[in-house]
Amino acid sequence: MTAPATHSAAPAARRLPLPAFVDGTLLTLIAAAVILWFAPSGMGRYGTYVLSLWLVMSVAVMGLNLTLGYAGLKSLAQAAFMGIGAYATALLTSKVGLNWYASFAISGLLTFAVGLVLGFPALRVKAHYLAFVTLAFSTLIWLVLRNEQWLTGGVFGLSNIPRPSFFGLKLDGALPFHRFVVVVTFLLAVVLWWMIRSPWGRAFTALRENPIRAASLGIDTRMYTLLAFAIGSAYAGFAGALYAPLVEFIDPSPFSLSQSFFLLLMVVAGGAGYLLGPFIGALLGVVLPEWLRFAGSLYLIIFAAIVMLLLIACPQGMSGLLERGWAKLTGKKEGAR
């Protein structure tokens, strides 16, 4: 968690003979992946599990960050999309016997397609209609997960979800699976990093900053927002595909509407529109409550209150705060995003 913003690492790139496309964000991602690969040594099964859970939730928050932070859309169904991915993966691997990689791809494609179908009518009208459509969808998915016992096991959920193997290497233990999660998360983060830097990604950052100007420059705003939402949803599907084998038992409760709200708060807490923001947000939302066990369910209230204060004081979240601090340290003027 060194350089939170892309431009703050520009001097480093000048000092080292690195290819031009390397920036601070990518270096941070690589460093973090290496650290996390070795981090769990001596942390025990539970500590390793919490670290893996952090990364899995980060993937879902990353997707929502694309939707909210870059495209400026409110999606209230990220947890529901995660549920679709988790149940699809669980059913495909345990009941159908498909391998995890195919299930992972199917989970992503499925949530991408559902995102398109859901986003199309909503975005046809107005951006904030998406919030209500996803709100309704979230409730609907929860109903299906709870009521369709023959498929989802209802409130009893699905158990005995197998963990994947890697070229014949079994990943059943906590540590090997954690390393697998690290690799997958790293790859997904790099793909997102690449997407946002591409002309395509820049187009929809323009969209967030000034939709009318973006439209006047010939950007098909509806198309871009729709795709951003669908890709964001696909990331939730990927997160679900990792979540199912991680916890090995799923029931409807972690995919409820309040969980979707919670994911949104994580995006904002970490810093909407910052690529590394989701990791900070998920750290605050997932890992911290594990350490602050004594606070119990009060933690949710504390977390929500922190997010509210952040929104008043610094709407850019923790990443924004870090950026401000970094700017103070280096004596630079606070840069506009």
Added chain:
Amino acid sequence: MAEFLAYLIAGIATGAIYALAAIGFTLVWQTSQTINFAQGEFVMLPAVLVLLAIKLFGAPIWLGALIGIAAFILIFGVGFKLTIVDPMIRHGVLPLAIATMALSIIMKEGAKDGFSAEAQKFPSFVPTETISVFGAAISLQHVAIIAVAFGVIGLLQWFVGGTRLGRQMQATAQNPTVARILGIPVERMVLLTFVINAALAVVASVLISPIYLAKFSNGEVIGLFAFIAAIVGGFNQVRGALVGGLIVGIVDSMAAAYISTSYRLAVPLVLLVVIILVKPEGLMGRKEERRV
């Protein structure tokens, strides 16, 4: 037929509750661009506060009700506007909407931890009996809900359209800049809509809680249906929110009776999607012109 009548009355009663929540939601949205995702929790909390006041101070019901309602309007009418909406609206609509989601979590978890995780009985102001009309068993509570809710909505319509203060509020909602030029105290009018929103939530809460019982999670469904009602009716109309609320209430009641109890929630959701596809400005709404 008798059965149908009973379901219809029940649907209109719950619809009236959704309408109360949806009208408050629409008012606040119109005057301050606040999309209040905590609207359901606004309806859940007054009943909890009333019970809490009775429990904490050992007060009789009427005093507890007074304390609970006054506290709610002060905190979630005036306080909500001054401490959350005012400092955040300058950052835009999006952070404010997310702040209301945070607020909804705080209200829900607060009610769960500070009051009770179980549903609690809430005193009813009318006898819990049924009367027979054309052979249909009609609950007196439903009749009372319909009477009170429509009375309150009628009063509100009169206030908005028939009084000087109400018309000033309407002008603020329609065009704050012009309203300010005309010498209308815009800030005070916006605050007034927040107080009205809180008051409507109180009415809805007191009416529905004897039936649904006071529980921290009540707001989820009420909030969802209030949003749907506001959109189905037309986002920029008080009348629309009323019609939307009634439609959603009746559809919900009929769906529970004739389609499937486990999927009763799904039918209004389908209604929402159909409206967005066919008539996105809502049944009573006017098309908004796009301004650059």
